[in-house]
Amino acid sequence: xxxxxxxGRFWYDFIVGDDWKIAAxxxxxxxxxxxxxxxxxxGASWLPPLVGALVVVAFTVSLVVDVRR
Amino acid sequence: xxxSATWGLLTATFTASFVEFVEALTxxxxxxxxxxxxxxxxxxAAAVVGLVGFTAVAxxxxxxxxxxxxxxxxxxxxxxxxxxxxxxxxxLRSSGLKALHDEEEEFxxxxxxxxxxxxxxxxxLDWFAxxxxxxxxxxxxxxxxxxxxxxxxxxxxxxxxxxxxxAAGVIVLSAGAIAHRPLARVPENTLKYAVGLLLATFGTFxxxxxxxxFQSGGESIEWPGEDWSILVLLAGWFVLSRLLVWAAPVVAxxxxxxxxxxxxxxxxxx
Numbered sequence: 001x002x003x004x005x006x007x008g009r010f011w012y013d014f015i016v017g018d019d020w021k022i023a024a025x026x027x028x029x030x031x032x033x034x035x036x037x038x039x040x041x042x043g044a045s046w047l048p049p050l051v052g053a054l055v056v057v058a059f060t061v062s063l064v065v066d067v068r069r
Numbered sequence: 070x071x072x073s074a075t076w077g078l079l080t081a082t083f084t085a086s087f088v089e090f091v092e093a094l095t096x097x098x099x100x101x102x103x104x105x106x107x108x109x110x111x112x113x114a115a116a117v118v119g120l121v122g123f124t125a126v127a128x129x130x131x132x133x134x135x136x137x138x139x140x141x142x143x144x145x146x147x148x149x150x151x152x153x154x155x156x157x158x159x160x161l162r163s164s165g166l167k168a169l170h171d172e173e174e175e176f177x178x179x180x181x182x183x184x185x186x187x188x189x190x191x192x193x194l195d196w197f198a199x200x201x202x203x204x205x206x207x208x209x210x211x212x213x214x215x216x217x218x219x220x221x222x223x224x225x226x227x228x229x230x231x232x233x234x235x236a237a238g239v240i241v242l243s244a245g246a247i248a249h250r251p252l253a254r255v256p257e258n259t260l261k262y263a264v265g266l267l268l269a270t271f272g273t274f275x276x277x278x279x280x281x282x283f284q285s286g287g288e289s290i291e292w293p294g295e296d297w298s299i300l301v302l303l304a305g306w307f308v309l310s311r312l313l314v315w316a317a318p319v320v321a322x323x324x325x326x327x328x329x330x331x332x333x334x335x336x337x338x339x
Contacts (some may be wrong), residue, residue, distance in 0.1 A: 014211065015147060017154040026150050030142075030276055037290065038283040048277045048292045052302065055273055056309060059153055063313060066157070067166060067321040 021065060025058035077299055078224045081267040082233035085216045088260050089209040090241035095172050096205030098245065099179035104186075104198035111194055112202030119203075120210040128218055128227065138289045142279025144219045149276050151215070152268025159262035160310050164317040172257060216268070223275045266310065270303040 016023045033051035040047055093113075101109035131140060161167035179201070186197040217234050221227030274292065281290040292298035 014215075015150055017151075019154065019157060022153045022157060023150045026146060026153065026276075030146060030280070033277065033280050034283045037280040040284070042281075042284050042286060042288065042290075045293045047280075048290055048298070051277045051280065052273050052305075055149065055276075056305065059156075059269075060309065060313065063157055063160065063317070064320055067161070067317050 019062070019066060021062040022059065025062040026055065029054040029058040075224075075226070075229070077267065077271065077303075078220050078226060078230060079233045081264065081271060082217055082220050082230045083237045084260055084267070085264045086213045086234035086237035087241060088257055088264060089213045090238050091172065091257060092175070093206045093209040094241055094245045095176050096179055096209075097202050099176050100183060100198040100202045103180045103183040105195035108195035108198035109202040112199040112204075113206045115199075116203045116206035116210060119207055120214055123211070124214045124218065127214070128222070131218065131222055136282070136287065138279050138282040138287055140279070141223055141275045141289055142282055144223055145272050145274070145276030145279050147215075147272075148219045148223075148268055149272030152265055152270075152272045154265075155261055156265030156269050156306070156310060159258070159265045160313045160317060162258055163262065163310075163314040166317055166321055220271065223271070262310075266303060266306050269306045270299060273302050273306075274299055 029051070032054055033047075036050070037047060097109050097113055100112070131144070135143065158167060183197065183201070189196040191199075213234050217227070217230045221230030224230065277292070278289040281288050284290070294301070
């Protein structure tokens, strides 16, 4: 069990690192993007820039929250 | 894949791998110079064997178990999270809110820890030097493997990605063998800033393409202008990062921006 926990801890530290807010921001932005994509016809050229902008905003918010601590 | 994406792939994998190899070299040098070269190199070799196995398993699983758009989404998301971690630290260092990474200081800390450690021997090796070298090379190497696999699979060119990483490894090892000391003059903080931008750019590009898995047909979404949008994304992340470097100290409540003009890139320790 300790080995499993250790492996899990390793991957958590590797992916999420020391700021969980970035992972949360990215997942939230992409989840919103997924919902929009699911309800949008294929080939909508506005979709990628919109989701890209969501990611940028989410990262900015997470960084602002981080530095204001 | 267009030429701009190809150059981006090569630049990203080479630069990211270069930084990781420099950090791994510092650890191995510290163990070799203070404890035992035999143990340090044995730990390095063991880590390389482990990494080769890890790469083969991870690469095979990812290629064969996931459809393309799901692969793009999953790997793109991981790359984006990973890249934004680097970009966040680069922004904080450039704005003065986090100390710059100093390879010589890292070497001193590792060497000091090595001098204080016990003299346990296993398999005829200085065990401390072996374990520290193994862990250091493996952990830094996993980051290289992660970048090579994510870039290589999404760009459908694992060979080129691996080539970029291998070239970085050869250069760092050669420089380390000649200098016989930590590569402190490498502008690591600047390189990490550049890598953060590249990883964030490509992570955004591929993660959004992968959202096509949620649409009918499950095909990848195409960015307008296709590979040209990579350059637009890179410019966007760069402009945002410079704005945040400027604004972060103010937001942090330090009252005012640094009195001296913040240079375009983080200053490197001499």
